Amino acid sequence: MKKPFYNNLLGDGKIIGDYYKNDPFHSEKRQFVLDEVGKGKVVLDVGCNEGFIGGKLIKNKNVVYGIDIVNRNLIKAKSKGMIVSNVDIDRDKLPYRDNFFDVVVLADFIEHVFDTDAVLRKCAKVLKKNGKLIITTPNIASLGRRMMLLLGMSPFTEHSLELSTSGLPAAGHIRYYTVPTLKEQLEYDGFENVKIRGNAVNFITFRSRFLGKIFPSLSVMLMAIAHKKNKN
Secondary structure: OOHHHHHHHHOOOHHHHHHHHHOOOHHHHHHHHHHHHOOOOEEEEEOOOOOOOHHHHHHOOOEEEEEEOOHHHHHHHHHOOOEEEEOOOOOOOOOOOOOOEEEEEEEOOHHHOOOHHHHHHHHHHHEEEEEEEEEEEEEOOOHHHHHHHHOOOOOOOOOOOOOOEOOEOOOOOOOOEOHHHHHHHHHHOOEEEEEEEEOOEEEOOEEEHHHHHHOHHHOOEEEEEEEEOOOO
């Protein structure tokens, strides 16, 4: 991960803050994470940002650790009660003992890393036996993106860290998933009992959470849970 890029992208935090406040589906993704974590857990929030999710997990009586590569994020996350470390999970060893966490959360994060296999295995290593992994990530095969490809448009896949894509600024996404590929990789990298749901199906101004639940393969975002494999 490139620290200068994310420092520039985040700036004073307003862009990301506005996204978390104004994105019409972020509240559902956040609630998905909160519901799946529950209460009384030891949680690792990977790419914790300013603690938008971690802070709410703490209010639910969880102990929350957070890692990020932007110091200003960590300062704000720490102010919300998170136990934070500056760690680039793409390159660094996680500073936690094996089998330590009940839950690891990768919320809108895995699409930003190069070696996703290594990242998932690091997460599995620090999870307790049968511990839970929670992931939210964009769906490259959403209905809207399929229609954009049909019309010869880039489906919000980034080709540059500086140029916009379909009118949106670069966000640093380098990995994209579908329902089958996400499930396949999670099972390959040490997880089982994978369940994936969608948040909503959209196209232009049409948005339907109902269809997203029925047809996750067409939804905007994929929301997954998986458990660490029990080795005999």
